[in-house]
Amino acid sequence: MATTSQGAAQSAPTATPAPASTPARFGTQTVSDDARATADWVATSHDNQSLPFLIIDKVNAVVFAFDGSGSLRGTAPALLGMAHGDASVPGIGQRKLATILPAERTTPAGRFKASLGQDFEQDILWIDYDAALSLHRVIVGRRVDNRAGRLASPTPSDNRISYGCVNVPPGFYDGVVKPLFTGTVGIVYILPETKPLRSVFAIPTGAAN
Numbered sequence: 001m002a003t004t005s006q007g008a009a010q011s012a013p014t015a016t017p018a019p020a021s022t023p024a025r026f027g028t029q030t031v032s033d034d035a036r037a038t039a040d041w042v043a044t045s046h047d048n049q050s051l052p053f054l055i056i057d058k059v060n061a062v063v064f065a066f067d068g069s070g071s072l073r074g075t076a077p078a079l080l081g082m083a084h085g086d087a088s089v090p091g092i093g094q095r096k097l098a099t100i101l102p103a104e105r106t107t108p109a110g111r112f113k114a115s116l117g118q119d120f121e122q123d124i125l126w127i128d129y130d131a132a133l134s135l136h137r138v139i140v141g142r143r144v145d146n147r148a149g150r151l152a153s154p155t156p157s158d159n160r161i162s163y164g165c166v167n168v169p170p171g172f173y174d175g176v177v178k179p180l181f182t183g184t185v186g187i188v189y190i191l192p193e194t195k196p197l198r199s200v201f202a203i204p205t206g207a208a209n
Contacts, residue, residue, distance in 0.1 A: 041203040043070040052180040053187040061156035074176035079167035081107035086192045093132035105163045109192035115185045138167040
């Protein structure tokens with residue numbers, strides 16, 4: 001988690017009836033039903049307003065990056081908040097990292113307007129500046145955390161280690177995320193893990209789930 005917007009979660013709009021058909025946005029990529037339903041909803045509703053967008057699937061610890069037209073530009077594993085949960089602790093962005101308890105280290109679900117910026121050490125993608133939530137290149141951290149090894153492991157079971165921020169491989173950040181968000185804002189959709197998908201996003205009830 002970066003310490004200390006531009007970005008903040010936005011309330012889900014009222015759900016509307018499902019369209020007659022929804023496009024597949026991932027080609028042959030294997031994805032969860034929730035990620036596919038979210039991508040199809042974004043594409044058909046134009047919720048992204050033609051801006052680049054990311055879908056972060058916390059359950060499977062993976063990030064999908066799309067351009068403004070909804071074309072998949074890249075996929076990568078991710079490290080996420082140590083604690084399971086879909087909300088940030090109020091005021092957490094103003095607290096020192098040492099005071100944040102393990103149970104408070106969540107990656108919140110929601111729709112966020114994101115933009116590139118800086119923390120104290122590097123350029124990052126600010127997802128929610130006030131909550132100190134960002135997506136950035138994986139950090140080295142403590143040796144015992146083995147963040148690079150966790151990213152490289154074949155399952156998502158060991159990907160919960162951060163204070164809440166989303167860590168991704170440097171090549172994915174530099175080669176996909178940074179080019180997509182350079183010179184523009186974009187949208188980040190973080191899928192819930194403890195709430196129903198449709199309590200966070202206005203995905204039509206007839207869409208795949």
